[in-house]
Amino acid sequence: MLDLGFVRANLELVEAKLRARGADPAALLGDFRSLDKSRRDAITQSEQLKARRNELSQQVGALKKSGRHDDAAAVMDETRALKTRLDELDSAAAALDERMRLALASVPNLTRDEVPAGTSEADNQVVKTWGEPKKYDFEPRPHWEVGESLGILDLERAAKLSGARFAVYMGAGARLERALIGFMLDMHTAQHGYTEVLPPFMVNSKSLFGTGQLPKFAEDLFRCSDADADAAARGEFKDSDHWLIPTAEVPVTNLYRDEILDETRLPISLTAYTPCFRAEAGAAGKDTRGIIRQHQFQKVELVKFTRPEHSDAEHEKLTRHAEEILEALDLPYRRVLLCSGDTGFSSAKTYDLEVWLPGQRLYREISSCSNFDAFQARRANIRFRPGGAKAKPEFIHTLNGSGLAVGRTWLAILENYQQADGSVLIPEPLRPYMGGLDKIVREF
Numbered sequence: 001m002l003d004l005g006f007v008r009a010n011l012e013l014v015e016a017k018l019r020a021r022g023a024d025p026a027a028l029l030g031d032f033r034s035l036d037k038s039r040r041d042a043i044t045q046s047e048q049l050k051a052r053r054n055e056l057s058q059q060v061g062a063l064k065k066s067g068r069h070d071d072a073a074a075v076m077d078e079t080r081a082l083k084t085r086l087d088e089l090d091s092a093a094a095a096l097d098e099r100m101r102l103a104l105a106s107v108p109n110l111t112r113d114e115v116p117a118g119t120s121e122a123d124n125q126v127v128k129t130w131g132e133p134k135k136y137d138f139e140p141r142p143h144w145e146v147g148e149s150l151g152i153l154d155l156e157r158a159a160k161l162s163g164a165r166f167a168v169y170m171g172a173g174a175r176l177e178r179a180l181i182g183f184m185l186d187m188h189t190a191q192h193g194y195t196e197v198l199p200p201f202m203v204n205s206k207s208l209f210g211t212g213q214l215p216k217f218a219e220d221l222f223r224c225s226d227a228d229a230d231a232a233a234r235g236e237f238k239d240s241d242h243w244l245i246p247t248a249e250v251p252v253t254n255l256y257r258d259e260i261l262d263e264t265r266l267p268i269s270l271t272a273y274t275p276c277f278r279a280e281a282g283a284a285g286k287d288t289r290g291i292i293r294q295h296q297f298q299k300v301e302l303v304k305f306t307r308p309e310h311s312d313a314e315h316e317k318l319t320r321h322a323e324e325i326l327e328a329l330d331l332p333y334r335r336v337l338l339c340s341g342d343t344g345f346s347s348a349k350t351y352d353l354e355v356w357l358p359g360q361r362l363y364r365e366i367s368s369c370s371n372f373d374a375f376q377a378r379r380a381n382i383r384f385r386p387g388g389a390k391a392k393p394e395f396i397h398t399l400n401g402s403g404l405a406v407g408r409t410w411l412a413i414l415e416n417y418q419q420a421d422g423s424v425l426i427p428e429p430l431r432p433y434m435g436g437l438d439k440i441v442r443e444f
Contacts, residue, residue: 001104001379008036017110020340022119028107035103039096046089053082102235105209106216109375111340112349118339124352125339130323131332133356138420142359143411144290146418147173150442153291164288165280165295167407172440176413176426177298179433180406181273184300184325188403192321194271194302199251201274202244205237207254210380212346212372213246221246222277222295244277248301249400256305257380260393266384267306267314271403274299291407292364298406302369304399307386311371311397319351319369322403326366329427331412332356334363348373351401355408359415366408369401 147153152173354363
């Protein structure tokens, strides 16, 4: 969420940044200046009347003490009239404040100046390419053909169980998924210094509001029967409602919601494996083959909490940590700086890592690494005290990225390591996690 004072002082800049995202400032903010003035006027009038009421209360005491009870009664009548007017003003101010809060909650983060202007992924900038795509003496196949021919990927039975956009992994395919999770977590903890977290896989509405999924993106989520989507859209959050997490970013970031962190602990670097659940409401007709876009998938997430002046450097570190997984597995990839129109709602700056898929002859996103500045921290009220215990708390900066999306790494291995005889080689770093297995062949 943006700071109200910043929006008030920089409204033209905010509107320009929103237009650069392809958003309509009027639709998001309405007549902001008029709304803000009405709210501030109501608050000012309320404060003035409260001061007058206090004066009258003192007069009543003095008049009664001097025996002027009739005069005291008249002043008390004025005090009661003030109370009625105060109640009206307080109610109006509260309503205007709620309108302001809901308006700000719907406004995306402002992208950094270095983020390129653009309206779609066509305007993103490739800033780095690593590795050479392998050359094959046969026609490489897409992962769904490789997996099905080996008997390690069953989309048909998954559809029988759960419908479209689900997958069943079998035999060495299931073990490869598990191996990737262990390998990623071990690399991020042992080599990169992250602390592993195993969070809940269901969260409440406050958590989803904190990271920016609610109220705007409720249709992209799976909610449990006790969750009230209409209430969440109004900003009314209950602790007893539950939603399936779309990413570990949500529970891990909200670990410190409503807390003031000790600055000596910063930066805090956490990593977590979780399943992720997404409704993919806007994905009809997209990526219908294979396991690119699923309702349920596994992911290893990286989350950082840092001082504002260090967040750029930590963003680069986090992105490199995700890249090093791809490099260790010898999977060609590129780093892409997203343009303003393709940057996510809560992000100020995002790098996408895209892995090369020879069976589909394209690069495909496998990780998004984002710096949110104080946007999420302001929504979740996560702060720190710069300069000691007596200093005024400031909002922290949060960052996160996939380190990596496990299913997409799985399919990238199938496509990049496939052999002419239909088998798939296991990358060297994963073989200890596979019990020494160096090749996947059809088992049954």
